[in-house]
Amino acid sequence: MKKYTFLLSYRALIMGFTVLFVATSCDKTIQEPAIPAYAPTSTDANAGTWKTYVLTSPTEVAVPAPAATGSAAYQAELSSLKQQSATLTPAQREKVAYWGAGAVYRWNEIARELAARYNLPPAAGPDGKYPVPDAANPLSYPAFPFANPPYTARALAYLSVAQYDALVSAWHYKYKYNRAAPALTESSIKAALPATGIPAYPSEDAVVAAASFTVLKAMFPGEVPYLEARMKEHQESRLWAGMNVQSDLTAGAELGTAVAAKVMGRARTDGMGSSNNQSLTAGMIENAKKLGVTEPWVSQEVPARLPMLPAYGFLNPWNFDKATVVKLRPEAPPAVGSTEFQKALDELKTIQKNQTREQARIANYWSDGVGSYTPPGHWHRTAANAAHEARYSEVRMARTLALVGTALMDAGICCWDVKYWWYYPRPQQYGLKTTVGTPNFPSYTSGHSTFSAAAAEVLGHVFPEQANKFNAMAVEASNSRLYGLIHYRFDCEAGLKCGKNIGSYAVAWAKADGAGQ
Numbered sequence: 479m480k481k482y483t484f485l486l487s488y489r490a491l492i493m494g495f496t497v498l499f500v501a502t503s504c505d506k507t508i509q510e511p512a513i514p515a516y517a518p519t520s521t522d523a524n525a526g527t528w529k530t531y532v533l534t535s536p537t538e539v540a541v542p543a544p545a546a547t548g549s550a551a552y553q554a555e556l557s558s559l560k561q562q563s564a565t566l567t568p569a570q571r572e573k574v575a576y577w578g579a580g581a582v583y584r585w586n587e588i589a590r591e592l593a594a595r596y597n598l599p600p601a602a603g604p605d606g607k608y609p610v611p612d613a614a615n616p617l618s619y620p621a622f623p624f625a626n627p628p629y630t631a632r633a634l635a636y637l638s639v640a641q642y643d644a645l646v647s648a649w650h651y652k653y654k655y656n657r658a659a660p661a662l663t664e665s666s667i668k669a670a671l672p673a674t675g676i677p678a679y680p681s682e683d684a685v686v687a688a689a690s691f692t693v694l695k696a697m698f699p700g701e702v703p704y705l706e707a708r709m710k711e712h713q714e715s716r717l718w719a720g721m722n723v724q725s726d727l728t729a730g731a732e733l734g735t736a737v738a739a740k741v742m743g744r745a746r747t748d749g750m751g752s753s754n755n756q757s758l759t760a761g762m763i764e765n766a767k768k769l770g771v772t773e774p775w776v777s778q779e780v781p782a783r784l785p786m787l788p789a790y791g792f793l794n795p796w797n798f799d800k801a802t803v804v805k806l807r808p809e810a811p812p813a814v815g816s817t818e819f820q821k822a823l824d825e826l827k828t829i830q831k832n833q834t835r836e837q838a839r840i841a842n843y844w845s846d847g848v849g850s851y852t853p854p855g856h857w858h859r860t861a862a863n864a865a866h867e868a869r870y871s872e873v874r875m876a877r878t879l880a881l882v883g884t885a886l887m888d889a890g891i892c893c894w895d896v897k898y899w900w901y902y903p904r905p906q907q908y909g910l911k912t913t914v915g916t917p918n919f920p921s922y923t924s925g926h927s928t929f930s931a932a933a934a935e936v937l938g939h940v941f942p943e944q945a946n947k948f949n950a951m952a953v954e955a956s957n958s959r960l961y962g963l964i965h966y967r968f969d970c971e972a973g974l975k976c977g978k979n980i981g982s983y984a985v986a987w988a989k990a991d992g993a994g995q
Contacts, residue, residue, distance in 0.1 A: 515578030517672040518871040522993075525873040526650030529991040530643045531796070531880065532741045536650035539736045541729055544657050544679045555723035556664045563667060563720035570718045571670070577715040578671045579866070581686035582641055582875045586862050588708060589637050589690070590851040592698045596625035597849055599783075599918070606781040610754070616700035623698065627846075627925060628753070628790045628890045631854035633697040634879075635796065635887035636745050638858075640689040642876040644737035648685045648730065649873050652677040660723055670719040674871075681722045682872045684730025685737075687712040692738035696745070749793040759788050759898075766901035773814050774901040775920035786919045791895030796884035797983035806892050806979055808972040811902050811922040822966040826905050830963055837961035838913075844926065844958035845914040853926050853955070854886045857933035860951070864941055877993055881936050885984035889932035889977050893925050896976070905963055914962040924965045927956035927973025928980070935981025939988060940995060952977070 526536050533539070545551045566574070577584055600609050600620030611622035623629055657679040661669040676682070691709045695702045713731070716722040722730075763774050777783045795803060812818035829837065846853045861882040865875040902922035906912065917925070934952035938945030956974050959965040988995075 512575070513579035513583070513866070515575070515580075515671045516869050517674050518676075518874075519869045520871060520874070521674065521676050522649065522871045522874050523653055525646055525871070525993070526653055528646050528649075528873075528877070528993050529987075530646050531639045531884070532744055533643045533647060533737065536647045538740075539647055539733055541647075541651040541680055541733055544655055544725055544729065547657065547663050552723070552725070555725060556660055556667065559660055559717060559720060559723050560664065560667050562717045563670065566670070566718055570715075573711055573715045574670050574719045577683070577712050578719065580872065580875065581683045581712070582645075582872050582879065583862050583866055584712075585641070585686055585690035585694075586634070586637065586858060586879060588705075589634060589694060589697075590855040590859060592694065592701060593625040593630040593633065593851040593855050594849060596621060596623055596698065597630070597852060599624060599626070599848065602781050602783075608781075608783050613699060616698075621700060625698075625852070626786055627852040627854055627929070628787050628894060630852045631883075631886045631890040631929070632745075632748075632750060632793075633693075634854055634858050635883035636697070636741060637690060637693045638876060638879040638883035639796075640693045640734075640738040640741040641686050642873070642880040643741060644685045644689040644734045645682060645873040645876050647737060648680050648682055648733055651680055651729075651733075652682075655679055657726075659721065661720060667720045669721055671721055676871070678722055679726045680729035680733050681716060681726040682730065683716050683722070684713055684727040685734040686872065686876070688731040688734030689738040689741075690734075692735055693742060696742055744794075747794075749789070753787045753790040753793065755789045756784050759785060762788060762898045763901055765899070769810070769900065770813055771901055771903075773903050773907065775903045776907065777918055778904065778906045778916050779918060783918050785898075786917070787894060788898050788919075791891055791893075791898060793887075793891050795888045795891050797888055797980075797987055802983075803892050803895050806976060807896055807899065808923060808976050811900060811966075811968055811972070814903065818968070819966075822968055823905065823908055823910075825967060826910055826960065826963050829961060830910060833961065840954055840958045841914055841962035844955045845962060846926075847915045853929040854883075854890070856955075857882060857886060857929060857937075860948075861933070861937060864937065864944065868941070874993065877988075877991070878940055881940065881984050881988050882933050884987075885932040885936045885981050886929055888983065889928045889980045890925070892976060892980055893923055893928040893973065894919075896923050897921075897925075902969075905966060910963045912963040914964065917964065921965060922969050922972065923976060924956060924959050924969040924973035926959050927952075927965075927970045928977040930955040931974045931977025932981040932984070933977075935978050936984045936988070939985045942995070 611620045613622045616622040656677050659678040661667045687709045713727050766774050865878045897920040900922050901920050904921040930952035934948040937948045956970040
C-alpha cells in the first residue's frame with residue numbers, strides 16, 4: 479500500500495523540536511518534526527487493578543510465569559539480545575526512534591492514516607447507481623471500508639479499547655512477575671531508549687502491536703500485509719533497542735491477540751452489520767412527517783446517493799444503554815418555514831454573501847471531509863498529542879484514548895439516531911452553496927458539534943488545566959459548520975449540548991475506573 483503521512487500541526491508538541499526543511503533546486507523534501515521517546519512521569523504501577531471495558535477482569539487471559547533471570551534460557555536470550563542491539567544500521571536506528579515515540583501513539587496514528595486513505599465515497603456507475611463496498615473483496619472497487627465519520631469513530635473506539643484492556647492485563651502480570659528490563663539485568667546491554675522502571679514481561683509494545691493488528695485487520699481487511707509488516711517492524715525494534723528479550727515479546731503478543739479477539743467479539747454483535755439497512759428509510763421519513771417535518775431531507779448529489787448508514791443510531795453504545803440514546807435526543811428542531819427557521823436560514827445567507835477570511839479558514843480547517851481521518855480522527859489526534867505531551871505511560875495513554883474513543887462512538891450513535899429520527903432538510907435544499915462538501919445525511923443535529931463537545935468534555939476532565947482550550951476548540955469546530963454553510967445554528971447548538979451530555983457518561987466511567995484523574 480502507498481504509505482500516507484500527515485504533517486501534524488499541533489503547537490504544544492513541536493515546541494523545542496527541530497523541524498528541518500530541505501529545499502533546494504533538486505530536493506524538495508520536507509522532514510516532519512521528530513516525536514521523541516520519553517520515560518513516563520508515572521509508571522502507573524497499580525494499573526493492573528483498573529476497570530476494563532470488555533474483559534471481566536485483568537486475569538481473564540492467563541499469562542504464564544517467565545523464566546527466572548538466572549536461568550539458562552533467560553541468559554541465552556540476553557546473549558542474543560546483546561548481539562542484536564550492539565550494532566544497528568541507520569535504518570534500524572530510524573525504526574527504533576519511530577516506535578520509541580510510543581506504541582499506542584504510533585498505532586493510533588497508523589489507524590488514522592488508514593481511515594483517511596479509505597474515506598472515499600464511491601462514484602456512480604454508468605447505470606447511475608453507487609456501488610457498495612464489499613468486505614469479502616476489500617481491494618475491488620469501491621474499496622472496503624468507506625471510512626466515513628461513524629465508521630472511523632467505531633474503528634478507533636475498538637482499537638483503543640483493545641489496547642487499553644490488554645495493557646491493564648499486561649500491567650497486572652508485569653507487577654505480579656516483576657521481571658526487570660534486560661539492561662537492568664545485564665549491564666553490558668545498552669538500551670537505545672529511555673529506561674522506564676516498568677517491568678519488561680510481558681512487553682507492553684508487543685501487547686499493543688498485536689492488539690492493534692487484530693482490530694485493524696478486521697476494520698481494514700485489505701491492509702493485512704501492510705499491518706503485518708508494521709507489527710513485525712515494531713516488535714523487532716524492541717530487540718534492536720535492547721528493551722525486551724524475545725520471551726517478553728512472545729508473551730505480550732499472545733496476550734494482546736487474545737484480548738483483542740474478545741474485544742472484536744463485541745464488535746461482531748454491536749449492530750454495525752445492519753447499519754446501512756436502506757429498507758428502513760421509508761419508515762424514517764414517514765415518522766419525520768408525523769413529527770411535523772414537512773420537507774424531509776433529500777440527497778443533493780446527482781444522481782441522488784442513498785443516505786449514509788441510516789441505522790447506525792441503533793448500534794450498542796459503550797458508556798450507557800440504548801434506552802439512554804433515546805433519552806439523550808434533544809428538543810425538536812424549528813418547524814420548516816417558521817420564524818426561527820427563517821432566521822437561521824437568513825444567517826447562513828448573510829455568511830454566504832459576506833464570509834470573512836477567518837470564517838473560511840475555520841470552515842476549511844475543521845472540514846475533515848473526504849480523504850481525511852474525519853472529526854473523530856481529528857479529536858483522537860488531539861487526545862494522543864495531549865497525552866504524549868503529558869508523558870503518559872502506555873496504559874494511561876491507552877486509557878485516555880479509550881475514554882475519548884468510546885465517547886466519540888457514542889456521540890456518533892446518538893447523533894445518527896437524531897438525524898434519522900427527524901430527517902431534517904439541509905440548507906442546500908434552500909439554495910445555499912458550500913465549498914466544504916455536502917454530507918449525504920440529514921441535517922439535525924450537527925455531527926461535528928456532537929463529536930467535538932463529547933471529546934472536549936472528556937479531555938477537559940483528563941486534562942483540567944486545558945479544559946477551556948478544548949471547549950473553545952469544540953465551539954470553533956461547531957461554528958465551522960455554520961461558516962461552511964453545512965448546518966443551521968440550531969443544529970450546532972443542539973449538537974454541542976447533546977455532545978457534552980454524552981461525554982459526561984465517559985467522564986463518569988473515568989471517575990470510577992480506579993485510575994484517578
